[in-house]
Amino acid sequence: MIDVVHDMQAVFRKLLHSMSRPGEVSTLKSTIAHTDRWSCHEATYLTILTLFDAEVSFHIVSNKQKKNLEKQIAEYTLARNAPIDEADFVIVLQGTKEQTILEAMGTCKIGNLLDPQHAATWIVENERIVQEGNLILSGPGIQQQTTIQLDISDSIIQARNERIKEFPLGIDMILTDAKSQVLCIPRTTTIVLKGGTQ
Amino acid sequence: MGYVAVKGGTEAIEASLKRLTYERLRGREVIEIKTIQSTMRGLIDQVMSEASLYEPNLAALAIKQAEGSMEEAVFLLRAHRSTLPRLYYSQTVETDRMFVERRISASFKDIPGGQLLGATSDYTHRLLDFQLIHETKEAIEQWLTDYEQERSPKLPSKNLIYFSKVVDYLREEGLFTEHEVDNTPPDDITKKSLEFPASRSERLQTLTRGQTGAVTSLGYASLRGYGQVHPTVGEVRVGMVPIYVAPPNETTEDQENDYYIGEVKITEVESFVPVTKNYNQQENDLEFEIGYGICFGQNETKAIAMSILDQCLEHPEASFPTHDEEFVLLHIDSVESTGFISHLKLPHYVTFQSKLDSVRGVKQEVRKNAK
Structure with missing residues (x-):
């Protein structure tokens, strides 16, 4: 069981904090032990339960069977499953092939100049998020720069950089890991690979 | 800025x-x-x-x-x-299914079902009741007991009758053009900001959440001559309407499956406005159109004023500000207008300094030239 009101508010505060301080890791925990089985990380479904309602649509990117999770999300949040080019939220489950993610990244919504908010927010699962690593973040909300380490490949980071080129268009990312950690990379954040260019 | x-x-x-x-x-x-x-x-x-x-x-x-x-x-x-999370959309509410508490018509004396005055301060003398200063709980109880006794013990019959709309009688006579039911989903002004020209659904939403005072004064202005609409109130009704939602994640559209989630009290107004229509260039024909007003709770003045403004905005060709949707819709929202007015209290130190600078500059220039 999840204490829907209070847990979700706590999760929201943490997501908001991580979103305004890109690169800062927060740990999401529901106060009450859950009994329902979710085929994704705890941080992923807590984020989903917090941000989704009947107004939003989502798309799951995975190479595995995803029907059950789609059904579960729709039943819990009343959010609508949608094709990748319409989805407000794109969920990438852990273990998804690089090629599949790259294709989704190329077709997801990035908003338009009149309505840049009509862009997809990505929820990307990682095995482990580490503060300090090979990715250098800078931009609003970061003093000078900060570094992080993710499991996702460099080419995905490059594809992301490609999609945020034309600010205010772009995508915002919420990264989750198996230890219930989250880290956010909004579209305003610049990511540079250590020892390389953007 | x-x-x-x-x-x-x-x-x-x-x-x-x-x-x-x-x-x-x-x-x-x-x-x-x-x-x-x-x-x-x-x-x-x-x-x-x-x-x-x-x-x-x-x-x-x-x-x-x-x-x-x-x-x-x-x-x-x-x-x-x-x-708040948005979870459901209610099914369309048919207001002729309203549980009517008050329903009057200023257009016809005898309406089927009769005029039902209900609770209103319309017929009070507007004299301050000084006895209320010393009102006690006992007195309230006493009054209530008396009232219940006085109210005839006749229980309402089990067969509820619905009051049909006054406009239906005019429709039967062919004095109103029959319009087809417009089932396009409404645009939601809480999700998409207003763009002009606004759709009727956007206009009605903006009007119904408008500040009571603002809606009333603009409606009044139109009535007094800064507009071309002078309606007759066809019907004012106040009462409870039931709200239903369809079960989520189901595709069937069987109304039997809908959930009843409660009722809301609303005031609904249909005003009759005579308009001239010319069908074949020369022939001018007089017909009626409806101005529609609705709002949460009992607020008849606002609903009537809304019905005037609705009809005004249906005719943007008139050259009055009350017929201009940008003028009306952008200025009647309580949060927007009070918010923008009170932002003037926020520090404007820099903008004011620059204004001051230019005024000083001009004055200096003038003085220099005078010498």
């Missing part, structure tokens, strides 16, 4: 907030939410309508917290509304 973030003043602000609480508490009286709810019907209805959230409990809380300030209470409730 020349806004600059101003730092500092934190302590002064905290002290100000404390002072605000002090002002609310210094009388050493507690007003119960229940008391507000059962005695301040008009205030609650108005706050719910302007905030566009039907929740009498929270409206009462907002009134308490705002110390009765209308704009503040509406702001509080509107802010709360924006934090």
Whole structure:
């Protein structure tokens, strides 16, 4: 069981904090032990339960069977499953092939100049998020720069950089890991690979 | 825009907030939410309508917290509304299914079902009742017992009759053009900001959540001559309408499966407005059109004024400001208008400095030339 009101508010505060301080890791925990089985990380479904309602649509990117999770999300949040080019939220489950993610990244919504908010927010699962690593973040909300380490490949980071080129268009990312950690990379954040260019 | 973030003043602000609480508490009286709810019907209805959230409990809380300030209470409730998850959309409400508490027509004396006055202050003398100063609970009880006894013991029959709309009688006579039911889903002004020209659904939504005073004065202005609409009230009805939602994640459209989630009290107005239509260039034909007004709670003045403005905005060709949708729709929202006016209290140090500079510059120039 999840204490829907209070847990979700706590999760929201943490997501908001991580979103305004890109690169800062927060740990999401529901106060009450859950009994329902979710085929994704705890941080992923807590984020989903917090941000989704009947107004939003989502798309799951995975190479595995995803029907059950789609059904579960729709039943819990009343959010609508949608094709990748319409989805407000794109969920990438852990273990998804690089090629599949790259294709989704190329077709997801990035908003338009009149309505840049009509862009997809990505929820990307990682095995482990580490503060300090090979990715250098800078931009609003970061003093000078900060570094992080993710499991996702460099080419995905490059594809992301490609999609945020034309600010205010772009995508915002919420990264989750198996230890219930989250880290956010909004579209305003610049990511540079250590020892390389953007 | 020349806004600059101003730092500092934190302590002064905290002290100000404390002072605000002090002002609310210094009388050493507690007003119960229940008391507000059962005695301040008009205030609650108005706050719910302007905030566009039907929740009498929270409206009462907002009134308490705002110390009765209308704009503040509406702001509080509107802010709360924006934090709520959106889970369902209700099914279309058919207002001829309303459980009518009051229903009058100014167009016809004899309407089938009759005029039902219900609770209204329309026929009161508007004299201050000084006896209310010393009203007691016992007196209230006594009055209520007497009233219940006086009310005939006849229980309402089990066969509820619905009051059909007054306009239906005119339709039968062919005095109204029959319009096809327009089932296009409404545009939601809480999700997409207004763009002009606005659709009728956007206009009606903006009008129904408009500030009561603003809607009333613009409706009045139109009536007095700054507009071309002078309606006759076909029908004012106040009562409860049931709200149903369809079960989520189901594709069947069987109404039997809908869930009843409660009822809301609304005021609905249909005004008849005579308009000239010319069908074949020469022939001018006089016909009636409807102005439609609706709002949460009992607020007849607002609903009637809304029906005038609705009809005004249907005819943008008239050259009056009340027929101009940008003029009407952008200025009647409580949070927007009070918010923009009160932003003037925020520091404008930089913008004002620059204005000051240019005035000084001009003056200097003038002085130099005079020499």
